[in-house]
Amino acid sequence: MYMGNWLEQFHTRIDAMGEKLRGKEIRIPVDLVTGIGFFLFAVFILAVMPQQVAISEKDVVNGREFPTLLMVILMICCGLLIVKELYRLVTKQPLTWKTINLQTEVKALIILGILVVTYILCRVTNLFVIGAVFCSLAFLVYFRCQKKSYYVITVTLAVAIWAAFRFVLGVEF
Numbered sequence: 001m002y003m004g005n006w007l008e009q010f011h012t013r014i015d016a017m018g019e020k021l022r023g024k025e026i027r028i029p030v031d032l033v034t035g036i037g038f039f040l041f042a043v044f045i046l047a048v049m050p051q052q053v054a055i056s057e058k059d060v061v062n063g064r065e066f067p068t069l070l071m072v073i074l075m076i077c078c079g080l081l082i083v084k085e086l087y088r089l090v091t092k093q094p095l096t097w098k099t100i101n102l103q104t105e106v107k108a109l110i111i112l113g114i115l116v117v118t119y120i121l122c123r124v125t126n127l128f129v130i131g132a133v134f135c136s137l138a139f140l141v142y143f144r145c146q147k148k149s150y151y152v153i154t155v156t157l158a159v160a161i162w163a164a165f166r167f168v169l170g171v172e173f
Contacts, residue, residue, distance in 0.1 A: 007141065010141070011144060017106070018103050018106075018107075021101075021102040021103040021106055022101075022103050024101075024102040024103070025099050025100060025101050025102065026099070026100045026102065027097050027098070027099050027100075028097065028098055028100065029085065029095040029096065029097055030096050030097065030098035031081055031084075031085050031095070031096050032081075032082065032085040032086075032089075032095065034081070035078045035079075035081035035082040035085060036078075036082060038074060038078045039074075039075055039078035039079065039082065041074075042071040042072075042074040042075045042078065043075070045067065045071050046068065046071050049064055049067060049068065050064075053067070110142065111142070114135060114138045114139060114142065115135070117134065117138070118131040118132075118134055118135040118138075119131065121134050128162055128173045129158065129159055129162040129163075129166075132158040132159075132161075132162060133155055133158050133159065136154040136155060136158050137151065137154070137155065140154060
């Protein structure tokens with residue numbers, strides 16, 4: 001069974017990487033990092049919004065108003081949080097620290113990676129079913145499913161659900 005050997009080697013490599021990361025931790029000042037991160041996120045959203053949301057001269061309120069309002073409020077709140085944390089830093093008051101385990105975060109990044117690859121496959125092929133099948137199989141492999149019948153059932157259901165929406169209900173996605 002070539003596929004079985006490949007999966008075992010994959011899982012062995014993942015386990016070895018997990019063992020290396022098990023004891024590694026990072027401490028961050030959570031409020032300061034979060035404030036800066038979400039401030040930058042709001043700036044990014046405001047920067048890309050003109051290319052993503054078209055406006056019409058006929059609209060009384062255009063599609064950019066509400067997201068812009070949300071991002072400005074987010075930036076104000078983040079700015080206040082950053083100022084508060086910088087004040088605490090200058091006055092030598094204790095900051096709120098969070099310890100992050102790298103093994104846990106890498107696992108979350110792998111799951112996020114599966115979802116990003118799924119999205120990319122859907123966009124590149126213009127077929128949702130390709131992304132759905134990849135996502136299903138990738139999660140089964142990641143969570144170490146051993147039963148081949150689960151793979152067959154999952155792929156069959158993913159294709160059947162896509163076909164039902166596409167051909168029976170006429171939904172194109």
